[in-house]
Amino acid sequence: MEDLRKIPLLSELSEDQLKKVLSIATLKKYPKGKVIFTPSQKGEFFFILKKGKVKVFKTAKGKEQILKVFSKPAIFGEAASFTGSYFPAWAESLEESEVLVIPRKEFLNLLREDPEIGMKLLAVMAQRLMHLTGVIENLSLKDALSKVSSYILTLYGEMGEEITFRTNIAAMELGLTKETVSRMLSKLKEMGIIEKNRNSIKIKDLKALKELSI
Amino acid sequence: MEDLRKIPLLSELSEDQLKKVLSIATLKKYPKGKVIFTPSQKGEFFFILKKGKVKVFKTAKGKEQILKVFSKPAIFGEAASFTGSYFPAWAESLEESEVLVIPRKEFLNLLREDPEIGMKLLAVMAQRLMHLTGVIENLSLKDALSKVSSYILTLYGEMGEEITFRTNIAAMELGLTKETVSRMLSKLKEMGIIEKNRNSIKIKDLKALKELSI
DNA sequence: CGCATAGTTGAGCTATTTCAACATCAGTGG
């Protein structure tokens, strides 16, 4: 429950309000690879990721483009559950996950009761917008090496730290194939910019990486 | 002034409120090709397009990707002026335009005074999110012919209608070159799906076009 | 232990870009 306090939208709630939310919410457990919502569903529910990892993505013609991966406690599906329209994307668990599901009606009640929550939601949506413009910039304006470089930087915590890196997830986020991502990683390694193990990388030359990520 | 009422955010305002907004706002005129804001500016102002046409876009490495073109009265730059952070993109007039500029402070006051306006803004942001997910879908999952086909459909009003079509704008919205867009148009013409003049097209086979746009 | 999943590497392919040359049009100034 304390994890949930870290979510901007919920941090604002009083103890009582949060309890109320939790009493309304249903806890759902999704094993790895389960669909949480699809574009053919209307936003009748609002989702809070409590534990696990979820990808939100578009698909067409057998291809898939990730919009965002949630791996920390966060809300998702908020736009559609606000408007009540169809979800603009798919959501699927990437690992075993726990999700709190709140009916749209209750979600709207919360908003109505406390305008401060509406403001928080605005802030979240503004963040989402910025994130998506970043995705678009990546997709449209950068070449493969820049994409991978900037992607690594988004994962980067502190110098010398081991960064878990999933090639195929990266590929789906960046609009590349896993082969291309793999090749770019090899290239970065050759250039002495990163070190590479099977599931993780380590940044050796942050400055050069930043340079490439533009 | 009545045009402004058509903008969702403002339609909600009382006569007095709207007058107040207009008294706060500064009317700015931009000739064609003028920059309205850039990513190096913080969202100190909120913009209302009154007349004209404005493109909001990202650029890098001499390339340019349009996020959205506004051609009817609308608000823009709302996310950054809500959070006060840097604009995530550029805005530039595509033709001579009139823009109402409102200081962030006053904009936030409006939100504070009337929660209903906050709700409207949420709706607008939700729309923007859906739009951007659509842009991403286009960029990442579709080939050139599909992109152009679906783009034409977004412009489409009623059957047999002449549709103004600007090849280079289309290209910048679709993440293609003008040459490719031109070639795709020729292809669609060859296929008997559209008719084509210099600055406009006409849909001859809507069903086929929809088929291609997937 | 075995099998499905994830990653690597090479080779050839192809959609789109790039470059170049040309055509057309709209607006401007004489």
Next chain:
DNA sequence: CCACTGATGTTGAAATAGCTCAACTATGCG
């Protein structure tokens, strides 16, 4: 009113980034 100029669009040929396909390796999970 016409000539000039810059912007916009068209078409062809060549270049290329990234994809597809294929074969192989490593891994981790049941």
